[in-house]
């Protein structure tokens with residue numbers, strides 16, 4: 001590496017050149033064989049007529065003599081004198097005349113000769129060329145070191161350098177938890193291996209495959225796996241490689257790319273981040289997009305031109321399919337679009353297994369538990385968790401990765417390293433402890449929210465502490481009650497401060513932000529306010545150049561704006577009251593928890609169960625308005641086969657049937673099913689999880705594109721987005737609880753208390769069903785298990801209610817208003833794994849005290865389409 005750098009330095013070359021020059025000139029020196037003598041001696045010899053040959057070399061000012069009788073030449077600088085008959089001597093230029101006269105008077109017997117050396121033409125040329133060459137060399141060198149590659153000289157020329165060839169060894173088994181995508185890609189791989197089979201059927205294989213989904217979900221990995229499985233070369237180029245300063249370069253690069261691919265077919269060309277070139281034409285601010293449009297046009301033309309029978313398959317990846325030019329996505333171009341969503345529970349478990357393979361795990365390392373805790377993590381996050389745990393283990397000098405190392409590394413990945421050294425005053429610690437205890441208690445006593453997983457007042461990253469609720473399931477839908485519960489949870493910290501210290505602190509700012517976001521989304525996006533109705537207020541501009549929310553425009557009147565603000569405030573006020581009331585009622589529990597928090601700093605679920613033993617889930621006391629005039633029906637929804645079976649006490653799945661009926665029912669991609677079906681099958685059978693997204697088929701309106709959001713907005717929880725269509729189990733659940741909630745609110749009666757059942761969701765009836773109804777909506781799958789939520793996070797998802805940080809919805813699924821979901825089955829489209837770990841960080845304390853938690857991620861915007 002270093003040696004290479006050295007060789008590029010022109011100075012080295014100059015030095016080498018001179019050394020070589022000196023060497024050569026001394027070798028060729030024409031004084032060889034002659035000894036240098038003092039001028040006086042040489043003149044004496046001429047005078048004494050002892051020279052048999054005399055040459056005057058005019059240019060060198062040298063007298064060269066061959067003597068008849070050898071003479072002794074004194075050695076120069078103390079060297080031995082030598083006796084020789086060939087000598088030469090220099091003379092001064094002014095003495096030329098005298099020397100000439102002397103020689104003329106005393107010529108040798110053969111006369112004398114004068115030589116005037118003339119530089120050869122070549123030498124003269126060299127003299128001019130060498131400096132020129134040096135200058136040029138210097139210039140090249142400067143360009144090189146600037147651009148990294150020899151950019152300037154090769155622009156528009158072949159891009160052999162940018163196109164990296166590779167023969168990956170990756171296989172589909174390296175990709176875990178992305179079974180749908182693997183199934184789709186299996187076909188491509190099969191085609192590359194047996195093209196004739198497809199050609200005989202007259203089938204056209206897609207020319208291009210677009211993989212889209214949140215960052216880090218394994219898109220690159222999948223593309224490599226296709227190449228690895230098919231055993232064809234894999235070329236990668238990034239969309240931004242096309243974009244160049246010079247107009248027309250991008251287009252010619254596209255041409256070259258296809259040229260090269262054709263020469264190397266069959267092969268896979270992978271264009272990463274294709275949105276860099278593939279953006280909507282005519283979009284963007286100002287002018288000056290000609291270059292990009294030209295590049296895109298060229299890409300379109302080339303894609304039309306090549307024939308996939310040639311065995312070239314283009315795979316592109318993007319996080320933002322919604323901003324791609326529609327022409328790029330039409331049949332014949334990237335007509336196969338494969339969503340790569342963040343993994344679900346089974347997927348996460350499988351990914352953890354893939355990445356922990358070959359690493360020494362201690363017996364207490366529980367990958368299943370870890371998978372449950374890491375809702376919303378992408379494959380890359382999970383890989384990172386395992387790696388961090390390994391690093392941590394190495395740092396501690398241990399030989400096995402323990403459960404606590406894994407636990408710590410999850411926290412690190414989400415919230416950054418713990419700030420152990422930070423010193424906080426006793427008083428601040430107490431405030432923080434009350435704040436977090438307030439969150440925990442509010443969540444504990446509210447229906448429709450997951451039990452708190454852990455509470456800590458250890459500052460981590462930029463946060464001052466957090467209470468964490470983790471969903472038991474991956475959830476895609478969130479009911480109104482669940483969102484309300486989240487509001488209460490968010491207000492818990494603030495309420496505790498007010499209740500106990502009679503004064504709020506700045507530590508609740510991110511809670512407030514979070515709550516506002518949820519409430520606003522409920523009103524303007526999810527139509528959850530009876531007063532304003534199911535109307536979407538505000539329109540998002542499609543192009544993200546201005547930053548997501550800068551493009552948001554109000555499309556309603558000032559009066560409505562006023563009403564929205566009012567509704568938002570009402571929701572939050574009600575939640576605040578609710579939280580306050582809970583804390584007031586259970587003040588003993590609050591104090592007890594605070595005490596333990598101050599002592600232990602971090603408390604787990606078991607501790608909470610002990611401390612909160614006396615706290616029961618309670619119905620909401622405040623009236624949140626619900627449905628206006630439209631009274632929900634009392635008739636319960638139909639029951640699924642599974643529910644009926646469970647009621648009858650029969651085992652599920654029925655013996656002899658496929659292990660996972662839900663999954664097979666949903667899956668329409670039957671052709672190559674099961675190529676990688678590891679974790680899933682077992683999983684669906686074992687928990688209610690499959691039930692949780694049993695629906696979602698076939699609607700593609702209103703998905704939340706909010707996945708991309710804050711990589712580091714750790715706080716934000718998830719963003720399950722209730723989509724427009726509701727799955728069979730979904731609607732009634734919402735209605736039911738909503739209706740009951742309203743009645744409770746109206747009459748103000750507190751229901752007979754429901755038996756406390758904290759640990760887990762299965763079986764507990766939401767307390768919002770006040771009259772002791774036994775109806776249990778979703779079977780194991782959905783009972784009061786709300787989605788996740790980051791209590792104070794602000795993942796900046798403008799709309800996604802729970803702080804989108806890690807939500808995964810791939811919802812942007814169908815960006816081009818393709819209503820029937822051509823190639824994809826509805827499920828993958830509607831897929832919005834809205835769950836994510838809910839880190840409510842509170843900035844209690846850190847610098848400046850305002851505790852804004854976490855740099856929020858950039859997006860999380862809702863992009864409804866279709």
Ligand SMILES: Nc1ncnc2c1ncn2[C@@H]1O[C@H](COP(=O)(O)OP(=O)(O)OP(=O)(O)O)[C@@H](O)[C@H]1O
Pocket residue numbers: 174175176177178214215216217218219220221222272317318319351354378379380381383
């Ligand atoms: N499904 C998965 N199974 C196993 N490992 C995964 C999976 N998804 C991601 N990873 C891990 O995460 C790393 C990053 O994934 P990859 O580069 O493919 O993500 P990407 O989707 O291309 O991200 P981006 O959109 O940011 O380019 C992979 O090298 C792999 O180690």
Ligand SMILES: [Zn+2]
Pocket residue numbers: 435439493494507508511791792840841842
């Ligand atoms: Zn808080």
